[in-house]
Amino acid sequence: MFGRLDASSFSDSVRFYHGEFEIILSKVTACYHLMLSDGVLVPNDENRIRDSLLIDYLRNPNVLRQVGMPEVLFDRETLEDNSVGRTDIRIISPDTFTEPKAYYIIECKRLDSVNTTGRTGLNAKYIENGIIRFVTKQYSSYYRVNGMIGFVVTPLDIHANTDCINTLLQTSFSEANTNRKITQANFIDGFEYHYSSSHSDSDNVPLDIYHLMFDFSGSIIS
Secondary structure, X not given: OXXXXXXXXXXXXXXXXXXXXXXXXXXXHHHHHHHHHOOXXXXXXXXXXXXXXXXXXXXXXXXXXXXXXXXXXXXXXXXXXXXXXXXXXXXXXHHHHOOOOOEEEEEEEEEOOOOOOOOOOHHHHHHHXXXXXXXXXXXXXXXXXXXXXXXXXXXXXXXXXXXXXXXXXXXXXXXXXXXXXXXXXXXXOOOOOEEEEEEEXXXXXXXXXXXXXXXXXXXXXX
16 A cells, blocks of 8 residues: 555654555545535434445445545444544554554544534534543554544634634643644645644653544535
């Protein structure tokens, strides 16, 4: 699938796996665009939106060939071996067959325009039940990089809402151990709503999280 690096060269391997994961995320985004162009309608339900993306697109071999997805497999709601975490999407590759811990994780969360800077809004849940689960190692980070998808279910300014999440990280969730706030990235052509942030886990080891914001607000079944 991709070239391999000596794992003993930590900085080189971190850069490599970041690049590998960015390729995968760009193809996941291509699948999201196909969902929109296909006119797929979804309920306002996190698991059912995820399942529509996962089952009909990320696990559809015809779609994967169309978008040029690398040789990876997407699993749904996988219980991790070394924690109580149950991940939304696990991404396994040929590496996983020689090292079972070697996989990427994508956690999915809904986002809306209600109480965007409060502790009870979905932005807070995005942090508490997403970012912090990576920081506390409830979700593993073998490659020191994982991802989150925000399913936007009501109309909102996505960049402004990301600023609200950053405000919460700064003011209300010090336990997220944020080293670099959620910042706009530029590795997916033609899609502006992708970001990355940097944190330290409970062992004070750095990890990065990519954030994809998928706007389904015009596709929600009322």
